[in-house]
Amino acid sequence: MAVSAAAAWLWSGLWNERFWFPSNxxxxxxxxxxxxxxGYPHASHxxxxxxxxxxxxxxxxxxxxxxxxxxxxxxxxxxQGPRRxxxxxxxxxxxxxxxxxxxxxxxxxxxxxxxxxxxxxxxxFRCRRNQDKPSILTKxxxxxxxxSYYLFMFTHGLxxxxxxxxxxxxxxxxxxxxxxxxxxSLYFYYMMELSLYLSLVFSQFIDIKRKDFxxxxxxxxxxxxxxxxxxxxxMVRVGSLILCLHDASDVLLEVAKLANYAKYQxxxxxxxxxxxxxxxxxxxxxxxxWILNTTLFESWEIIGPYQSWWLFNGLLLLLQTMAMEATYLx
Numbered sequence: 395m396a397v398s399a400a401a402a403w404l405w406s407g408l409w410n411e412r413f414w415f416p417s418n419x420x421x422x423x424x425x426x427x428x429x430x431x432x433g434y435p436h437a438s439h440x441x442x443x444x445x446x447x448x449x450x451x452x453x454x455x456x457x458x459x460x461x462x463x464x465x466x467x468x469x470x471x472x473x474q475g476p477r478r479x480x481x482x483x484x485x486x487x488x489x490x491x492x493x494x495x496x497x498x499x500x501x502x503x504x505x506x507x508x509x510x511x512x513x514x515x516x517x518x519f520r521c522r523r524n525q526d527k528p529s530i531l532t533k534x535x536x537x538x539x540x541x542s543y544y545l546f547m548f549t550h551g552l553x554x555x556x557x558x559x560x561x562x563x564x565x566x567x568x569x570x571x572x573x574x575x576x577x578x579s580l581y582f583y584y585m586m587e588l589s590l591y592l593s594l595v596f597s598q599f600i601d602i603k604r605k606d607f608x609x610x611x612x613x614x615x616x617x618x619x620x621x622x623x624x625x626x627x628x629m630v631r632v633g634s635l636i637l638c639l640h641d642a643s644d645v646l647l648e649v650a651k652l653a654n655y656a657k658y659q660x661x662x663x664x665x666x667x668x669x670x671x672x673x674x675x676x677x678x679x680x681x682x683x684w685i686l687n688t689t690l691f692e693s694w695e696i697i698g699p700y701q702s703w704w705l706f707n708g709l710l711l712l713l714q715t716m717a718m719e720a721t722y723l724x
Contacts, residue, residue: 409437413701414627415572424572424628432575437626439581446589451597454539462535469656471534480518484508489522534655541648544641547587551638554579560631564688567635568696572628580634584625587637591617613716620709627702636685636710643673677717686710 411420424434484507488496496504496519505512560566576584594614624633646669653662689707693699 415702416697416700419572432577434573435576435581435625435628435630440585440588440622440625443585443588443592446585447592447596450543450589450593454543454593454597457539457542458535462538463531465538466531466534469534471531471655478521480521482508482518485515485518485522489519494519494523530655534652537648537651537655541645541652543590544644544648547583547590548638548641548645550586551583551634551641554583555634555638558631558634561635564632564635564684565692565696567629567631567688568693571693571697574628574631576628576630580630583634583637584621584630588618588621588625591621609716613713616709616713616716620706620713623702623706623709627706629706632685632689636681639676639681639685642676643669646672677714681717682714686714 409421424436485504488500488504493500496515501512501515504510504515508515555561591614595611595618598611598614621633621637624630646665650662650665650669653659653665686707689710693703
């Protein structure tokens with residue numbers, strides 16, 4: 395009983411109207427349709443992103459197998475992985491159960507046990523570590539999928555936003571808030587972006603493991619939270635600006651990766667320089683000056699702060715911090 399009562403209390407608190415909306419706005423107010431027959435976002439709508447995410451995951455593997463691999467063949471990218479280490483049960487047990495980078499004391503011990511030279515053992519461990527790395531073909535297919543999806547979403551988002559009033563005047567994000575109907579195009583854009591990040595949260599565990607795994611996992615998790623959160627309390631206008639802004643540099647990064655895997659070095663260098671410029675301009679320039687300005691100051695002036703307003707802006711500031719951290723790490 396106590397557990398169910400606590401769960402009911404938490405559930406009622408989660409959907410408390412005073413948390414999600416400014417004063418005098420209720421869930422019932424957003425249930426009705428507008429005179430034009432359009433509706434407002436409902437929390438249940440985001441459940442559609444779950445089967446879409448599964449569909450994107452399946453589509454990705456079909457794309458990589460039947461399209462990306464064929465493109466790789468045309469570019470003479472071979473499915474040749476790193477050289478495999480010489481089979482050795484003792485070293486394999488140390489590698490899998492103890493350490494992948496043995497220290498000097500362990501190397502000496504293994505050298506005596508196997509009657510191998512220390513340098514030979516070091517070479518074995520280096521070769522064994524490289525053995526787990528994915529092939530160039532695998533990397534190429536993953537990047538080609540990401541490029542295709544990011545490019546599709548960026549062009550769709552930019553095309554939609556170009557004719558939207560809040561793209562040219564961010565104060566339009568807050569006039570008459572939260573009574574801003576959502577169009578079918580904006581709903582499609584939002585659900586496809588949410589589905590992508592949901593699929594990335596789970597597929598990251600089977601994708602190529604990179605040094606920034608933890609940072610990217612947190613980034614994707616925050617993205618899912620922000621997209622879901624902004625949809626539920628109908629901040630989709632400013633949310634669409636944020637999504638389009640972040641997709642711009644992702645497209646160029648994948649172009650640079652593909653050029654690198656295909657050994658087009660000049661194209662790789664040019665694309666990476668362009669990516670760096672666009673990343674700095676969008677994530678460290680436009681985002682704080684344009685986006686954070688409207689979410690922090692213009693919204694405060696027009697609708698005033700309320701409980702979820704603080705959480706939304708806190709997540710955006712965390713996203714900005716992570717962009718700065720990524721720039722520093724690069």
